[in-house]
Amino acid sequence: MALSLLLTLLLILRIAPPSQQQLDHKINAVDLAALAAIQSTLTDIPGSNFFSTWNLTAPDPCSTFSGITCSLNRVSTLTLGTGLSGSSGLAGSLSPSISDLTELTQLVLFPGLVTGPIPPQLSRLTSLRVISLTNNRLTGSIPGSFSSLRSLHTLDLSYNQLTGSVPPSLTSLPELKVLILASNSLSGELPTVSAQLLHLDFKNNLLAGPLKQLPSSLRYVSLSRNSLRGPLNGLALLSELVYLDLSMNQFSGPIPAELFNPTLSSMFLQRNNLSGRVPSKLIGDPTTSASYGGGSIVDLSHNFLTGELSPVLAGVESLFLNNNRLMGIVPWEYIKSVYEGTTRTLYLQHNYLSKFPLEPGTELPDTVSLCLSYNCMVPPVGLASCPASAGVQLSRAASQCSVFNNRSNID
Numbered sequence: 001m002a003l004s005l006l007l008t009l010l011l012i013l014r015i016a017p018p019s020q021q022q023l024d025h026k027i028n029a030v031d032l033a034a035l036a037a038i039q040s041t042l043t044d045i046p047g048s049n050f051f052s053t054w055n056l057t058a059p060d061p062c063s064t065f066s067g068i069t070c071s072l073n074r075v076s077t078l079t080l081g082t083g084l085s086g087s088s089g090l091a092g093s094l095s096p097s098i099s100d101l102t103e104l105t106q107l108v109l110f111p112g113l114v115t116g117p118i119p120p121q122l123s124r125l126t127s128l129r130v131i132s133l134t135n136n137r138l139t140g141s142i143p144g145s146f147s148s149l150r151s152l153h154t155l156d157l158s159y160n161q162l163t164g165s166v167p168p169s170l171t172s173l174p175e176l177k178v179l180i181l182a183s184n185s186l187s188g189e190l191p192t193v194s195a196q197l198l199h200l201d202f203k204n205n206l207l208a209g210p211l212k213q214l215p216s217s218l219r220y221v222s223l224s225r226n227s228l229r230g231p232l233n234g235l236a237l238l239s240e241l242v243y244l245d246l247s248m249n250q251f252s253g254p255i256p257a258e259l260f261n262p263t264l265s266s267m268f269l270q271r272n273n274l275s276g277r278v279p280s281k282l283i284g285d286p287t288t289s290a291s292y293g294g295g296s297i298v299d300l301s302h303n304f305l306t307g308e309l310s311p312v313l314a315g316v317e318s319l320f321l322n323n324n325r326l327m328g329i330v331p332w333e334y335i336k337s338v339y340e341g342t343t344r345t346l347y348l349q350h351n352y353l354s355k356f357p358l359e360p361g362t363e364l365p366d367t368v369s370l371c372l373s374y375n376c377m378v379p380p381v382g383l384a385s386c387p388a389s390a391g392v393q394l395s396r397a398a399s400q401c402s403v404f405n406n407r408s409n410i411d
Helices: 002-015 020-025 029-040 096-100 120-124 144-148 168-172 332-339 398-410
Strands: 042-044 068-071 074-080 090-093 106-109 113-116 130-133 137-140 154-156 178-180 187-189 199-201 206-210 220-222 227-230 243-245 250-253 266-268 273-276 297-299 304-308 318-320 325-329 345-347 352-355 369-371
Touching (some): 029 042, 029 096, 325 398
Parallel strands (some): 074 106, 090 113, 106 130, 154 178, 206 227, 220 243, 227 250, 243 266, 250 273, 266 297, 273 304, 318 345, 345 369
Antiparallel strands (some): 042 090, 068 074
16 A cells, blocks of 8 residues: 555656746756856856856756756846956857847846947847946947847947947937947948936047037036047036036037036046136026036146136146147136145146235145146246157247237237
8 A cells, every 4th residue: 555655656756747946947958058158158268167167957047057046947137247347258249039038128248348239139138227338349330230228228339349320220219228349340420329327428539510400418528539520419408417528529619608517527528629618606596506516627728728827626636737829827726726735736837827826935735736837827836747749948938928928909
């Protein structure tokens, strides 16, 4: 009897369906085949051991494979590489079979030596919210088919070798908030951006043409080191902006007064062809006493700004106004800010300023870097805090100053 019962139990165990837990551990066969194809086109660079856990015969890849998470037996996130500081990353190419992971919401490739194009088949992954393929050697163009990724929130393809233009459809994706294409070789004009982006970074490319209207939702914009030109149109409405870098382009004309706003605490406009004056007052709510604070930085150097320096930038922690055509007496607000240590770096060299009214015997804080060389005055401080690029001449020749002042008076 006992033997018969034991045999019956064994038979039940053999024919009983697998438990839900067992089913959860059984990865989808299509996904497993896709992972095998992905592994076949990539390899660990010496110093990386990312694929050491990718045993294709393992009973539960969802819990044993590095870099994947699953939901209901389907791969939902794929992170290729460890991202650890001591890891050298992966080499090889991206397999089009990634597109067979049809439930994927996040695709990340950590820095390495992965080459070749971005598979256009990725556009089939309509649940994707994050694509981050940074710091590799990817080539070719950005697939125009990415326009079908209607759920995409973040796209980061920075620090690769991508060429061609930015697909116009890319900047109109309805859910896109973060778009980073920095440090590639992208060319053509800056596309019109209709997506309600928060973060836009196209720095260090080959983009040319005028600055297009940008969405008012933006908080971070970097377009530095391109060949963009023309006036700074379309920036006055960016009331949420906290970081702006348009340096090292060919922009011209005046700086919009709306940009002189303490909420925009990091502004880099150096090395352009900007002209006109610094506004006499801050733009904003007159009932507030907004002012620049700790961590703020404004760089307007190497432009063609003219006129007397207004006090609106007093209080900026790091302020670079050197290599312009500013003239007159430096307002006392700047002297006070430097003396109190609120402004830690103030570069005014290579202008036509006539006086920095620092009281004789006043000692500046040790933390302050103040450079006043090559102006129309004998500066009250020496060259010790000046960068090497300021040169060794303390003052301009009197003839230069008189000629410049005469022209300014005529203008």
